[in-house]
Amino acid sequence: AYVLTERGFLRSEQVAYPMEERGLQFGDGVYEVVRLYSGTYIWLHEHLDRLYRSAAAIRLAVPFSHEELAERLEQLRRMNDVREDAILYLQVTRGSFPRSHAFPAENRPNLYAYIQPMARKTEEMARGVRAILTKDVRWEYCCIKSLNLLPNVLAKQEAVERGAFEAILHRDGVVTEGSSSNIFLVKHKTVYTHPTTERILNGIVRTKVKEFCAELGIPFIEKAFSVSSLAEADELFLTSTTSAITPIVQVEETLIGNGEPGDVTKALQAAYQKATKPLPT
Ligand code: PLP
DSSP states (O other): OOEEEETTTEEEGGOOSSSSSSHHHHHOEEEEEEEEETTTTTHHHHHHHHHHHHHHHHHHHOOSSSHEEEEEHHHHHHHHTTOOOOEEEEEEESSOSSSSOOSSSSOOOEEEEEEEOOOOOHHHHHHHHEEEEEOOOOOOOSSSOSSHHHHHHHHHHHHTTTTTSSSEEEEEEEEEEEEEEEEEEEOOOOOOOOSTTTTTTTOHHHHHHHHHHHTOOOEEEOOOOOGGGGGSSEEEEEEEEEETTEEEEEEEEEEEETOOOOHHHHHHHHHHHTTTTOOOO
16 A cells, blocks of 8 residues: 655555654654545544644644645555545654754654545434443643543443543543543433534534534534533434444443434434535546
8 A cells, every 4th residue: 555654655564763753752643534435535634633733732844835745645545546445644753863852953753644445324313322431531622633632542442441432531521522522411302512613523423513514503502511410411422534423322331322323413414425425426
């Protein structure tokens, strides 16, 4: 397979970085994951906008301009002849330099991007999933999509070990988001989710759900909800690039609603489906 790097296109076997790489040693970088359905990028420009915002927040220069990067990613897709459902993974780090916490004197960031097949999670989206609750122990800038994912990794591992799909994170009694998703509560046909403060990542699918709600006339309220309110929710769902809109039908041992995906969630899933239907190629 071909990989896009800061030096241009390489075969995946040719991609190697020195031992002293700031992404590896410090998590000093940012990343994006973009969906492809039937070989078409979904909301690529929204993801790239966020990439440049994340990079600016950590004072990191992305090797290419937005337009150049978009063009190269399209070329990457063509070179790999991607026609199926897949994801693009892209990361930018502060580069390879002798290990030292402070920024290197030279501006020489590393970038790589590759595409991997990934099927839609149809089963989970249709039936709904179970989530567990765990403490949000992350830093204060969760709005930056940084490579520092250790708390997210530990939270997801706890979910997996306890037979659940996702870990819902909470801080001071309030639900922030999932370990790799945004979390939404539906009560009396109104959708609630955490506001876009520094405490959460502003998900691309989250911004789309907000638009779908506006189109469908569903009230959308950006207000944090408490852990204790979960038990009284009519519906719960999560969103992410890889999981789209997935109903949460159980939290810990508590069933949400009647334990089946609710009508608001299903209406939003239908809107997502319509919005992401790739054009025939
Ligand atoms: N929150 C966190 C912590 C994430 O890692 C992700 C990404 O998967 C999301 C939310 C959802 O963001 P997006 O919809 O852009 O994939």
